Amino acid sequence: MHRAAALACLVLAPAAFAAEDMRQLASLTPAAQATLRDEMLGNLRAVNEIIGLLGAGKLAEAGAVAETELGIAAMGRNRLLPMDARPGPQMPPAMHRLGIDGHQAASRFADAAKAGDQPLALQRLGELTTSCVACHHAWRVR
Numbered sequence: 488m489h490r491a492a493a494l495a496c497l498v499l500a501p502a503a504f505a506a507e508d509m510r511q512l513a514s515l516t517p518a519a520q521a522t523l524r525d526e527m528l529g530n531l532r533a534v535n536e537i538i539g540l541l542g543a544g545k546l547a548e549a550g551a552v553a554e555t556e557l558g559i560a561a562m563g564r565n566r567l568l569p570m571d572a573r574p575g576p577q578m579p580p581a582m583h584r585l586g587i588d589g590h591q592a593a594s595r596f597a598d599a600a601k602a603g604d605q606p607l608a609l610q611r612l613g614e615l616t617t618s619c620v621a622c623h624h625a626w627r628v629r
């Protein structure tokens with residue numbers, strides 16, 4: 488799908504969700520849901536920090552936060568938890584794929600930011616937040 492068409496769907500989506508939640512349900516154990524929620528709050532804090540650093544012209548720092556907190560470097564952080572508390576392996580493959588896509592988008596942003604390419608970094612920041620939106624609009628856990 489073209490990016491514009493994808494965004495149009497997302498913009499129109501809330502009206503459809505108001506009556507009934509059309510998102511697919513992923514059945515995660517309560518422990519995995521708790522891990523996911525913690526991770527999500529960390530994601531939001533990271534995005535907030537990244538935008539603050541970009542606004543201050545600190546591109547390299549923004550890139551470092553993105554890589555450490557959201558990027559490929561942040562994958563597999565739950566591997567030492569008991570299986571019951573790990574959200575990744577419990578996700579349907581399509582949902583898990585969106586999670587991996589998000590990590591990759593964060594690393595692509597990090598590369599552009601660390602290289603000091605502001606226009607490319609801003610474009611890729613948009614692609615990163617689109618990866619958050621794509622999963623939230625497709626999947627729910629309760």
Ligand code: HEC
Pocket residue numbers: 520523524527528530531534557582583585586587589615616618619620622623626627628629
């Ligand atoms: C692979 C799917 C997926 C991706 C990608 C994803 N999320 Fe989430 N997120 C979820 C799910 C599922 C929940 C609901 C968790 C719940 O209700 O227990 C959630 C919940 C949240 C919440 C609410 C936490 C709370 O309960 O207070 C925030 C904030 C959030 N996500 C931020 C983000 C941000 C920012 C990104 C992108 C950097 C992101 N998420 C990427 C699946 C995803």
